[in-house]
Amino acid sequence: MHRVWAEIDTASVRHNLRAIRARAPGAKVMAVLKANAYGHGAVEMARLLVGQGIDHLGVGDSGEALELRDAGITAPILIVGGIIPGEMPRVVENGIEVNLHTVQMASELNAEAQRQGRTVRVHLKIDTGMGRLGMQPFEAVPFLHSLRSLRNLELVGLCTHFSSPYEENPAFTQRQIEYFNLAVEVADRLGYGGLSLHASSSLAIWNHPLAHFNLVRTGIALWGLLPGGEEGWEQALKPVLALKSRILFLKDVPEGTPIGYNRTYYTPAPMRIATLPVGYNDGYRTSLSNRAQVSLRGRRCPVVGRVSMDYTTIDVGHVPDAAVGDEVTLFGDGISLYEVATWAEAIPYEVLCGLGRRVAREYI
Ligand SMILES: Cc1ncc(COP(=O)(O)O)c(C=O)c1O
Known part of the structure; x- marks a missing residue:
């Protein structure tokens, strides 16, 4: 008998995942399990979602990634934010995917991977307007050119993050999508094929179908919520x-x-x-x-x-x-x-x- 407890309805998580898949048909789904899966228990939620055939898991830092690996989760895990150099050895050792933001970060990660004789799967994060992390679009072009010389990094994805997918005026998000599309085009022209392209978090999954690309990253919707309690969408989701x-x-x-x-x-x-x-x-x-x-x-x-x-x-x-x-x-x-x-x-x-x-x- 507990004094205070959180009752977590696993059937609702499965329901919400189905609703997200229905909303973004054709896109793979990354479950964002940062912050102990927003309080729901990262290991338990990872096991449940892996059982439901989730494509990818996203976490906030290497500690969260390793918690999942230690629990035996072998699914692809991406650190959706950024890492600091001290996190690199364990990230490389445990096959964790990383978002790249700077040339320096790329060369340090490459050096660590070389030291361990491994290859790291990386995603390039483009800052299209969030202003928090990621490379500016104009920096990405020369970077993508030079990435080939970093032999221990394998580029597997290109991503961005929206700052305001909930605004009534969608113009800013549309501009972010356009910038991202430019980066996608450049990568394509440089011969980077088969990349995971991801931009949408939960609300954009609902509001911006053009931003689904081939992978969507969802956190809050898995737990049955959306940032503003969006009508309609709320009916499709069940609080967990x-x-x-x-x-x-x-x-x-x-x-x-x-x-x-x-x-x-x-x-x-x-x-x-x-x-x-x-x-x-x-x-x-x-x-x-x-x-x-x-x-x-x-x-x-x-x-x-x-x-x-x-x-x-x-x-x-x-x-x-x-x-x-x-x-x-x-x-x-x-x-x-x-x-x-x-x-x-x-x-x-x-x-x-x-x-x-x-x-x-x-x-x-
Ligand atoms: C980069 C990134 N992608 C996706 C998400 C998931 O966002 P949401 O919970 O709104 O789906 C987050 C959450 O903070 C994030 O930081």
């Missing part, structure tokens, strides 16, 4: 994770009782208050204090007082049969993660990635 806890303590208090740190809440009348063993250490943020609602026996109960490291207090006055040990849903089952993210002044990604180590993961 529900965060739950249970009542640890219950008390009746008179009017005027202060609740929690800093006494941010005084009971306006006699009230029944329940204490839940979940707090910001679990990812239930202080910004949810006096704002969020949770679900108890199918009824919504407001969070009252300030969320602390280990505890959250709720008003259960309108649930007369509430009892110690009762299950409480913080999100899932009628309280959507979009709502929680709005209350928390965060994006759904942050809420999922912020789930703490102490939150038990239960796969159903």
